[in-house]
Amino acid sequence: MGALSGKHAMVTGAGSGIGRAVARTFADARAAVTVVDIDAGAAEQVCRRIVDAGGTATAVVADVSEPGGCDRAVAAAVERHGGIDVLCNAAGIIRRGSVTEISEDDWTRVMAVNVDSVFLLGRRVVPLMEAAGGGSIVSIASGWGLKGGDRAAVYCASKAAVVNLTRAMAIDHGPRGIRVNCVCPGDTDTPMLRQEAAQLGAETTAFLAEAAERPLARIGRPEEIAAAVLFLAADTGSFVTGVALPVDGGGIA
Numbered sequence: 181m182g183a184l185s186g187k188h189a190m191v192t193g194a195g196s197g198i199g200r201a202v203a204r205t206f207a208d209a210r211a212a213v214t215v216v217d218i219d220a221g222a223a224e225q226v227c228r229r230i231v232d233a234g235g236t237a238t239a240v241v242a243d244v245s246e247p248g249g250c251d252r253a254v255a256a257a258v259e260r261h262g263g264i265d266v267l268c269n270a271a272g273i274i275r276r277g278s279v280t281e282i283s284e285d286d287w288t289r290v291m292a293v294n295v296d297s298v299f300l301l302g303r304r305v306v307p308l309m310e311a312a313g314g315g316s317i318v319s320i321a322s323g324w325g326l327k328g329g330d331r332a333a334v335y336c337a338s339k340a341a342v343v344n345l346t347r348a349m350a351i352d353h354g355p356r357g358i359r360v361n362c363v364c365p366g367d368t369d370t371p372m373l374r375q376e377a378a379q380l381g382a383e384t385t386a387f388l389a390e391a392a393e394r395p396l397a398r399i400g401r402p403e404e405i406a407a408a409v410l411f412l413a414a415d416t417g418s419f420v421t422g423v424a425l426p427v428d429g430g431g432i433a
C-alpha cells in the first residue's frame with residue numbers, strides 16, 4: 181500500500197521541475213494523478229512516464245490563471261477519476277525586477293498564475309473535498325513568501341499572498357476535514373532557477389553558486405520538495421494544517 185493508495189491527486193505545473201517531481205512522487209505513492217500544465221507536450225510526457233512505470237495518470241492542458249482553464253481541469257479530473265482528494269498547486273512563474281523595473285503586464289501575469297490559480301482551483305475543489313468527507317491542498321509558495329528578496333517585487337508579493345491564503349483556507353475549511361498547507365522551497369534546481377539568471381543578466385554558474393549559499397551549502401532537488409509535499413498531502417500530515425513549511429537547506433534560518 182502506498183501513502184496515497186485509492187486517492188486521486190491533481191498537480192498543476194506538473195510538466196516541469198517541482199510539479200513534475202510531485203506528480204511522480206504521488207504516482208509512486210499509488211495515487212491516480214491528473215497532470216495539469218499549460219505546456220501540452222510536457223504534460224503528456226510526464227503522464228506517459230507515469231503510466232509506463234505502472235501508475236495511473238491523465239494529462240490536462242490548461243492555463244490555471246484563467247477561470248475557464250481551472251474549471252475545465254477540474255471537470256476533466258472528476259470525469260476521469262470521480263473526485264479530487266489531493267490538490268497540489270505548483271504552477272508558477274517569476275519575473276525578476278524591482279517595482280520600477282517590472283511592467284504592469286508582468287505584475288498582472290505573475291499574480292494571476294501564482295495567486296489567482298490557488299483561488300480559482302480552490303473554489304472548485306473544496307466543495308468536492310467536502311462532499312467526500314475531506315481532502316488536502318498543498319501549494320508551492322517560496323521562501324520569498326516568508327521574507328523579502330532583491331529585484332523580485334511581484335514574485336515576493338505573490339508568494340506572501342499564497343502563504344496567507346493558505347492560512348485563511350485552513351481556518352475556513354478545517355472543520356470539514358480539509359487541510360491546507362504550503363511548502364516554501366529555497367532555490368531548487370529547475371528551469372525556473374536558470375530563467376532567473378537570464379532575467380537578471382547574470383552568468384548561470386555564478387548565479388547558482390550564490391544560490392547555494394545557505395547552511396546546507398547547496399541548492400535543492402525537486403524530489404526533496406516533493407517529499408515534503410507528500411508528507412503534508414498524505415495521512416502522515418493528518419494533524420498539520422495552515423503551515424508554511426520551509427524546505428530550503430536552512431535558507432530562512
Ligand SMILES: NC(=O)c1ccc[n+]([C@@H]2O[C@H](COP(=O)([O-])OP(=O)(O)OC[C@H]3O[C@@H](n4cnc5c(N)ncnc54)[C@H](O)[C@@H]3O)[C@@H](O)[C@H]2O)c1
Nearest residue numbers: 193195196197198218243244271272322365367368370372
Ligand atoms: N525552482 C525554485 O528555486 C523555486 C523556489 C521556490 C518556489 N518555487 C515555486 O515552485 C513552483 C514550481 O516551479 P519550478 O521551479 O518547478 O518551475 P518550472 O518552470 O520548472 O515549472 C513550472 C511549470 O508550471 C507551468 N505553468 C506556468 N504557467 C502556467 C499556467 N498559467 N497554467 C498551467 N501551468 C503553468 C510551466 O509550463 C511549467 O511546466 C512555482 O510555483 C515556483 O514559484 C520554485
